[in-house]
Amino acid sequence: MSIPTLISGASQILTLRGRGPRRGAALANIGIIKNAAVLIADGLIAAVGSRAQVEAHPMASGAQQLNATGRVVLPGFVDSHTHLIHAASRANEYELRITGASYEEIAKHGGGILNSVSKLRAATSDTLKQRAHLALKQFAAYGTTTVEAKSGYGLDLVSELKILKLHKELCTEQPLDIVSTFLGAHVIPAEFRTQKSGVKKYVSLLINKLIPEIASQKLAEFCDVFCERGAFNLAQSKQILEAGKRFGLRPRIHAEQLSRTGGAQLAVKLGAASCDHLEKINRVDIRALAKSKTTATLLPGCDFHLGLKQYAPARELIDAGAIVALATDYNPGTSPTVSMPMILSLACTQLRMTPAEAITAATINSAYSLGRDKQIGSLELGKLADISIFDVDDYRDIPYYFGMNTCHTTIKRGQIIYSKSQRSTT
Numbered sequence: 001m002s003i004p005t006l007i008s009g010a011s012q013i014l015t016l017r018g019r020g021p022r023r024g025a026a027l028a029n030i031g032i033i034k035n036a037a038v039l040i041a042d043g044l045i046a047a048v049g050s051r052a053q054v055e056a057h058p059m060a061s062g063a064q065q066l067n068a069t070g071r072v073v074l075p076g077f078v079d080s081h082t083h084l085i086h087a088a089s090r091a092n093e094y095e096l097r098i099t100g101a102s103y104e105e106i107a108k109h110g111g112g113i114l115n116s117v118s119k120l121r122a123a124t125s126d127t128l129k130q131r132a133h134l135a136l137k138q139f140a141a142y143g144t145t146t147v148e149a150k151s152g153y154g155l156d157l158v159s160e161l162k163i164l165k166l167h168k169e170l171c172t173e174q175p176l177d178i179v180s181t182f183l184g185a186h187v188i189p190a191e192f193r194t195q196k197s198g199v200k201k202y203v204s205l206l207i208n209k210l211i212p213e214i215a216s217q218k219l220a221e222f223c224d225v226f227c228e229r230g231a232f233n234l235a236q237s238k239q240i241l242e243a244g245k246r247f248g249l250r251p252r253i254h255a256e257q258l259s260r261t262g263g264a265q266l267a268v269k270l271g272a273a274s275c276d277h278l279e280k281i282n283r284v285d286i287r288a289l290a291k292s293k294t295t296a297t298l299l300p301g302c303d304f305h306l307g308l309k310q311y312a313p314a315r316e317l318i319d320a321g322a323i324v325a326l327a328t329d330y331n332p333g334t335s336p337t338v339s340m341p342m343i344l345s346l347a348c349t350q351l352r353m354t355p356a357e358a359i360t361a362a363t364i365n366s367a368y369s370l371g372r373d374k375q376i377g378s379l380e381l382g383k384l385a386d387i388s389i390f391d392v393d394d395y396r397d398i399p400y401y402f403g404m405n406t407c408h409t410t411i412k413r414g415q416i417i418y419s420k421s422q423r424s425t426t
C-alpha cells in the first residue's frame with residue numbers, strides 16, 4: 001500500500017458530485033466546497049469534503065501533504081474526442097485557408113484528411129508513437145487525465161491496425177488512460193476513389209474485414225463514422241455503425257459539421273454513445289438529442305481554427321435538456337490543440353456556456369460519453385484519483401485566461417504526472 005496523499009488548502013474544490021450525466025440546469029451544478037480537502041489512497045479517492053471531515057479520516061494523519069493553497073482543485077479533464085495518432089502538422093493548408101481556399105476545396109485537391117493518410121501510411125510505428133507520447137505529456141500539462149483516440153488516418157487494414165495497436169501500447173507506457181475508437185470510415189481512401197463502385201467496395205471492406213478483425217483483437221471499444229458530404233452518407237454511416245454494433249463496438253458519429261446530413265438523428269436511433277460537432281443541427285435534431293441518452297459533444301476548437309462563424313447551438317441543446325460534452329478534437333487539420341482550458345474559453349465566449357457548464361461538459365459528461373462516469377469525471381469516494389489543480393483561486397479564471405496555461409498540477413490514479421513547480425526546479 002502506498003502512502004496516502006492529502007490535498008488541502010484549496011480555495012475551491014469542484015467535486016462534480018451527484019448523478020451524472022448532467023442535463024439542463026444541472027449542468028451548472030459543479031459541487032463546490034470551500035475550505036475542503038481530498039484524501040487519496042491507492043490511486044483512489046478515499047475521502048472528499050470539508051477539511052475537518054477529511055482530516056478526521058483514519059488514513060489522513062499519516063498522509064503526505066499536497067498544499068493547494070489559493071488554488072482550484074477539480075477532476076482531471078476527460079477529452080472524449082481526439083485524433084491522437086497522426087504523422088505531421090498541416091500548417092501549409094492552414095495558410096491556404098487564410099488566403100481564401102475552403103476546407104472542402106483543399107480536400108478535393110488531395111489535401112485534408114487524405115494528406116494525413118499518405119503521411120501516416122509512410123510513417124513507422126516508432127515515429128508515430130514518439131509524436132503521440134509528446135502530445136500526451138502536453139495533454140497532462142493542461143489538466144487532462146483521460147483521452148479518447150480515434151484511428152482514421154490509415155484507411156487500410158495494416159495502417160488502421162498500426163494506429164489501434166499504438167493506442168493499446170501507449171495506454172500501458174504512459175499514465176493517461178486512452179479509450180480507443182475505430183474510425184475507418186473517416187473518408188474514402190484515394191485508391192478506392194478511382195475504382196468503379198469504389199465507395200461500395202470500401203464500405204464492404206470496413207464491414208466484412210476491418211470491423212471483425214479489430215473486434216476480434218479487442219483493439220477498440222467504439223466505432224465512429226464521418227457522416228458528411230464528401231465522406232460517408234447517411235445510409236453508409238448506418239450500415240457501418242450497425243456492423244460495428246454487431247461486433248460489440250458502440251457507435252459514435254461525426255455529424256452535422258459542414259452540412260446537415262441527418263447524422264444526429266441516426267445517432268439517436270442507433271443509441272450512439274456520442275454525436276459530435278453539430279454546428280448545422282436544427283430544432284428537430286435538438287429535440288431528438290434532448291430526449292436521448294446520446295451525448296452531444298461540441299468541438300469549438302474546430303470552428304475557431306477553421307475561422308468559421310457558425311458554432312454549435314450549445315445554449316439550445318442545454319436548455320432543451322441534451323447531455324452536452326466538450327472535447328478538443330485534437331487533429332492536424334482542423335483543431336491542433338491539446339488544451340482543454342482553451343476549449344473551455346471558446347465554449348464560454350463562442351457557445352455562451354457558463355464556466356460551470358463548460359467544466360461539467362469537460363469532466364462528468366465527457367466521462368459518461370466514454371462509458372466511464374462511474375470511474376472518473378467527478379471527485380467522489382471510490383473513484384479514480386484523477387485530479388487537476390489550477391493556479392487560480394476561482395474556477396471562472398480557468399476559461400477566463402485564454403491561450404495561457406494555468407494548470408499547476410495533474411494527478412493520475414493518485415500519482416503526480418505533471419507539476420509546474422517541479423518542472424521549473426529541474
Ligand SMILES: [Zn+2]
Pocket residue numbers: 081082083254329331
Ligand atoms: Zn474528429
